[in-house]
Structures are given as C-alpha cells and as structure tokens.
Amino acid sequence: MGKRRSRIITIAVFLGILGAALPIVAASYLAWFIAVQRVQKRLEQVAGLTIMRATGTFADAKAALAKVGATSLAPCSDAHVALMRTLTVDTPSVEEIGYFEEGLLKCTSWGRTTGEFAESPTDFHTEDGIEVSIHVKPAISGGRPVMALRSGAYNALVVPSRFVDVLIDDGISIALANEDGTIIQTLNAPDREAVSSLVAGRSKGMTDSDLFATARREGMVAVATKQRSEVATGLNSERMLMLPIGLVSAIFTVGVVIWLSRRRLSPLAELEIAVRKCEFVVHYQPIIALKSGICVGAEALVRWQRPDGTLIKPDLFIPLAEETGLIMPITDQVIKAVISDLNSTLIDDRSLHIAINLCAADIKSGRILDILETKLRQADIRPEQIWLEATERGFIDIEAARSTLARARGRGHSVAIDDFGTGYSSLQYLQGLPMDALKIDKSFVDTIGKDTATSSVTPHIIEMAKTLGLFTVAEGIETKEQADHLQALGVDFGQGWLYAKPMPAEDFIVYHRQTQHKYGRAPEIIRVSER
Numbered sequence: 156m157g158k159r160r161s162r163i164i165t166i167a168v169f170l171g172i173l174g175a176a177l178p179i180v181a182a183s184y185l186a187w188f189i190a191v192q193r194v195q196k197r198l199e200q201v202a203g204l205t206i207m208r209a210t211g212t213f214a215d216a217k218a219a220l221a222k223v224g225a226t227s228l229a230p231c232s233d234a235h236v237a238l239m240r241t242l243t244v245d246t247p248s249v250e251e252i253g254y255f256e257e258g259l260l261k262c263t264s265w266g267r268t269t270g271e272f273a274e275s276p277t278d279f280h281t282e283d284g285i286e287v288s289i290h291v292k293p294a295i296s297g298g299r300p301v302m303a304l305r306s307g308a309y310n311a312l313v314v315p316s317r318f319v320d321v322l323i324d325d326g327i328s329i330a331l332a333n334e335d336g337t338i339i340q341t342l343n344a345p346d347r348e349a350v351s352s353l354v355a356g357r358s359k360g361m362t363d364s365d366l367f368a369t370a371r372r373e374g375m376v377a378v379a380t381k382q383r384s385e386v387a388t389g390l391n392s393e394r395m396l397m398l399p400i401g402l403v404s405a406i407f408t409v410g411v412v413i414w415l416s417r418r419r420l421s422p423l424a425e426l427e428i429a430v431r432k433c434e435f436v437v438h439y440q441p442i443i444a445l446k447s448g449i450c451v452g453a454e455a456l457v458r459w460q461r462p463d464g465t466l467i468k469p470d471l472f473i474p475l476a477e478e479t480g481l482i483m484p485i486t487d488q489v490i491k492a493v494i495s496d497l498n499s500t501l502i503d504d505r506s507l508h509i510a511i512n513l514c515a516a517d518i519k520s521g522r523i524l525d526i527l528e529t530k531l532r533q534a535d536i537r538p539e540q541i542w543l544e545a546t547e548r549g550f551i552d553i554e555a556a557r558s559t560l561a562r563a564r565g566r567g568h569s570v571a572i573d574d575f576g577t578g579y580s581s582l583q584y585l586q587g588l589p590m591d592a593l594k595i596d597k598s599f600v601d602t603i604g605k606d607t608a609t610s611s612v613t614p615h616i617i618e619m620a621k622t623l624g625l626f627t628v629a630e631g632i633e634t635k636e637q638a639d640h641l642q643a644l645g646v647d648f649g650q651g652w653l654y655a656k657p658m659p660a661e662d663f664i665v666y667h668r669q670t671q672h673k674y675g676r677a678p679e680i681i682r683v684s685e686r
Contacts, residue, residue: 190386191366195359198368198379201323205377206370209318209331209339212248213304213373216313217285219246220306230254230308231262239264240612250301251293251312265611274310275303279337282374289315289339302339315340319377322422322475326385330378339375350378423479426472429459430484436460437492438657441666442510442628442650445642450670452508452542454650456657457489482514486523493541494534496660500667501536506676507667510542512573518545519552521559528566538567544594546573553588561589571628575616593620595646597631603640617644 219242228235231254239252243264252264260272275288286305293301293312302318303310319329319342328345332338336351349365354376359368365380429435439453459467476482493509501507517523531538543563545556560570571592599613620627629641632651641649655666 191361194366194381194386195368197324198327198366198381199359199370201321201327201329201379202368202370202377204321205319205329205331205379206372206375208321209375209377210372212313212317213281213285213375215246215248216304216311217283217306219243219249219252220285220304220309220311223252223309224307230256231267236262236264236266246311248313248317249311250314253310253312255308255310274305277305279333279335281333287339289337316342322471323379324422326381328380330380332376332378334371334374334376345378345380349380353378353380422472422475426475426479426481429461430481430488433488434460434462435485435488435492436659437489437496438659439496439509439663440650440657441655441663441670442508442648443654445629445638445646445649447674448670449674449676450667451506451648452510453663453667454510454544454657455489455493455512457485457512477514477516480516483516483522486511486514486517487526490523490527490530492660494530494536497664498534498536500664501540504667504671504676505537505540508540508542508569510544510571512544512546515546518559519555521555521562524559524562524566527568539569542569542571542592544571544573557588564589564591571626574630590623590625592626592628592647593623594628594630597651600629600631600637600641600651603637604634614644617641617646621645 223239223242226235226238228238235254239254239262243249243252253260254262255274258274260268260274262268272293275291277286278289279287281287284306288303288305290300291303291312292299300315301312302315303312305311318331318340321329323329323342328341328343330338330341330345330347330350332350332354334354336354338347338350341347341350346365349362353362353367353369356369358370361367361383364384365382366386367378367380369379370377436458437455438458440456441450442452442454443449444451457469457473459469459472461467473482476485489511493511497509501509513523527541528538531541543560545560563570569591570589571594572588572590573594574596575593593616595613595616599616602613617627626648627646628648628650629637629646630650632638632641632649632653634653637651638649638653658666
C-alpha cells in the first residue's frame with residue numbers, strides 16, 4: 156500500500172509538474188514567436204526603407220552625371236563650372252561634381268583645380284555601368300571618406316551616410332552592399348562577415364546569432380540585422396518566474412506576455428501617442444543683428460520630451476512626422492507653445508519676432524495661416540512678430556508654395572527660406588517666390604576660414620540674396636571669425652552657439668532682457684517689403 160501510495164503520489168506530482176510545465180513552455184514559445192515575428196517584420200521594413208533610400212541617392216547622383224555628361228560646353232569654362240555647381244546645389248545627395256581628363260581632375264563644381272588629383276581606383280561597377288569608389292577623401296570632405304560615382308569624364312561625390320539615412324530602432328544594424336558582397340556603407344556596426352554571408356542568401360531568417368532581413372534592387376542589397384540575444388532579453392526571467400507556478404499562473408502569464416507584446420510600440424505608434432499627449436516642447440535659439448549685437452528674435456525649435464524627461468532630437472522624429480502627416484499637429488503644438496511661452500514678452504517688445512518652421516504640407520495647403528491668424532489675434536500678438544520659415548522641401552509644388560507665401564506676407568508675416576542650398580529648389584525658384592529672407596545653411600558657414608572647394612559658395616549666396624532684395628540670416632555661427640567674416644560680407648543676422656544654444660522659454664526671456672540691457676532694443680519690426 157505504501158509503495159502504491161508513493162507511486163500514485165509520484166505520478167500525480169509528475170502529471171502536476173507536466174501539466175504546469177506544458178502551458179509554461181507553450182507560453183514561452185508563443186512569447187518568443189511573437190517577438191521574433193515582430194522583429195522580423197521591422198527588419199523587413201528597415202531593409203526596404205534602406206534600399207529605397209540607397210537607390211534614390213544613386214538615382215539622384217546618376218541623373219546629375221547624365222545631365223552634365225550631355226553638355227556641349229567647353230570643359231572647365233565658366234559656364235561649364237556654373238552648370239556643375241547648379242547641378243550640385245540642386246541635387247541633395249551630391250556634395251561635388253568633378254571633371255577629369257586623362258585621369259586627372261581639371262575642375263569641379265566649385266571651380267578649377269590647382270595641382271594634380273588622380274581618379275580613385277574603382278571598387279565596383281553598377282548594373283548600368285557607373286564606376287563606384289567607396290572610400291575617397293577629397294578636400295571638400297575635410298578628410299572624411301566620401302563615395303565617388305563616375306560616368307565618363309565626370310564623377311559625383313556623395314556622403315556615404317546618405318545611403319543608409321533611415322530611422323531605425325535601438326539594436327538594429329544596417330549594411331548596404333552590392334551583389335558581389337562589397338560593403339558600401341553600414342549603420343550601427345553590423346558584423347561584416349555575417350553581412351557578406353547573408354548577401355547571397357535568403358531574404359529573411361535567423362542565424363545562430365542574429366535575425367535578419369534583406370531587400371534587393373538595382374544590383375544592391377540592404378541587410379538589416381538584430382542580435383537574437385536582444386530579442387530574448389526579458390523572456391528568460393519570465394520563464395524562471397513561471398516555472399514553479401501552476402496552470403492558472405501559466406495561462407495568466409501567456410495573457411500578460413501577449414498584452415506586453417502588443418504594448419511594444421513601433422516608432423510611428425510612439426509618435427502618434429506623443430502627438431496625442433502633447434509631449435512636444437519648444438526651445439528658442441536667439442537671432443542676432445550682426446552689426447549691433449541686438450537680439451531681434453529667436454527661432455522656435457521643437458523638441459520631443461518623453462515622460463521620463465529625456466529629449467528626442469528633431470532629426471530622429473521630424474522625417475517620420477513629415478512622412479506620415481503628423482508634422483501638422485506638431486506644428487500646431489509649436490504655435491500654441493510659442494504663444495503660451497512668450498505672449499507677454501512679445502507684447503512688451505513689439506520689435507521682437509519668433510521664427511516658426513512650416514512643413515511642406517502646410518506650405519502646399521496654407522491651412523496654418525488661418526490657425527495663426529485666430530490665435531495671434533486672441534493673444535494680441537502682431538502678425539509681423541511671427542516669421543515663417545520654409546525649407547526647400549516645401550517647394551516641390553512651386554505654384555502652391557507661391558500662393559501660400561503670398562498670402563502669408565499679405566497678412567503681415569515675413570517669410571524666409573531655410574537651409575538654402577541643401578534641398579530641392581533651384582536658384583530660379585527664388586526669383587518668383589514672395590520672400591523676405593534667405594537663411595544660409597550651417598554647412599556653408601562652416602567653410603569660412605577653410606581652404607575648401609565650397610568656401611567660395613557662401614559669398615555667391617549672399618550676393619544673390621542682395622540682388623533679390625532679401626535679408627540674410629546665417630545659421631550655425633560658432634566662432635567670432637565666422638561672425639566677423641559674415642558681417643563684412645553684408646549678412647544681416649546670425650544665430651549659433653557663438654551667441655547661444657537653443658534654450659527653454661524662461662532662459663530665452665532672461666537672455667533677451669540681458670541683451671536689451673547691454674545693446675538696447677531693436678528699433679522696429681523687420682520687414683523686407685517695407686525696406
């Protein structure tokens with residue numbers, strides 16, 4: 156009897172353990188399967204976005220090479236150099252275009268060369284015959300490696316990071332390679348040997364160490380990977396916790412795992428929640444009159460402040476917001492914050508202005524103008540105190556942009572083009588656009604005092620702005636040498652770390668009062684149309 160009792164107890168314990176273990180094992184496997192599928196799907200998205208970005212960058216550079224290659228202009232003549240310069244400015248992915256004769260560089264988009272500069276060795280050819288050199292270090296890059304795409308007598312220099320410039324989650328690595336396994340560019344340091352083995356393999360799957368997905372187009376392969384250990388993190392502790400618990404706890408844990416899995420949000424979902432919860436704040440970077448040192452205003456710069464207080468950089472969420480249409484409610488929150496933060500300051504100093512960036516969608520539709528008119532009237536802030544800045548991406552629909560900007564100026568707002576020379580517009584667009592100011596991008600300011608091929612561009616931009624009757628505002632001023640040089644060239648205003656970093660509203664108000672006490676107040680609200 157005793158033996159039978161012991162045997163029954165033993166079997167009961169075994170069945171009890173088995174009955175509890177099986178649901179736990181099933182729940183653990185289900186949790187792992189869901190996590191893997193989620194990561195796999197995200198890796199496919201990242202690989203797809205990367206290959207789209209890479210082929211688009213190649214296409215832009217090839218188009219520029221095709222246009223310059225078709226010209227009949229005399230090589231290295233003023234007109235020839237001007238054509239290469241225009242194509243460089245109009246093509247966002249191209250840093251420089253160069254012309255070669257007998258293997259030696261004769262001139263570039265920034266002028267004729269001095270000295271002998273030989274063509275770089277070719278690393279591989281694209282399907283359509285473009286020669287590619289992966290690691291080139293021309294003077295324009297300041298020693299940083301760039302990529303050279305060569306067709307006929309011309310080459311185009313492209314910053315390698317543009318090929319993999321996509322928004323990714325923590326823990327994901329990207330590699331871009333050709334079909335022969337030559338790695339073109341990486342992001343977040345993927346295992347190069349692993350990437351080489353994946354280029355010719357399956358489109359997605361799992362290795363001993365990584366989950367991966369690939370995307371292919373036009374002879375290039377994008378590989379997105381994430382370590383299996385990162386996917387498994389957090390599951391082991393749950394398994395250990397569930398092991399001594401019975402069936403009920405196991406089922407409950409499965410539900411919790413599924414619930415937690417669904418709570419794991421994509422970047423887009425997190426951004427949607429941030430918009431809904433109004434998690435965006437505004438920092439203000441002062442704008443200074445270079446001649447007088449007076450603070451005439453500030454640029455409103457949006458920041459994503461997470462619930463834990465951490466700030467997310469704009470370049471990590473603005474592209475996604477623009478792509479999905481979330482940028483418009485973010486802009487609405489910026490306007491609301493500016494009015495809330497600086498209402499009394501703007502009323503007290505009517506010469507002070509705040510510059511607000513407009514997205515391409517708002518420039519096309521013009522819907523933001525009615526919102527501004529209502530809110531400014533309620534707050535007793537004058538339209539002249541709100542500048543509107545439009546990046547060149549907003550001019551894709553040039554007719555719609557012209558209409559919106561004309562309406563904005565008609566209501567009293569000054570209008571500036573931001574980051575000039577880094578986007579899509581050509582110089583010809585500026586002549587027909589109703590504008591007040593042109594902002595010189597930091598990349599051009601950085602060339603001041605440096606002997607680079609692009610250092611001659613800044614004076615041309617400034618002279619062009621003067622010819623068109625525009626104010627000029629230089630961004631990213633970091634040294635007194637830059638400020639003095641820009642002032643000597645006739646630049647009206649500047650902003651940058653030399654004067655102040657972007658700061659919360661309360662700090663900007665203190666800064667503005669201090670500069671008023673030191674230099675005085677701006678004499679009037681600045682408006683080009685009234686010059």
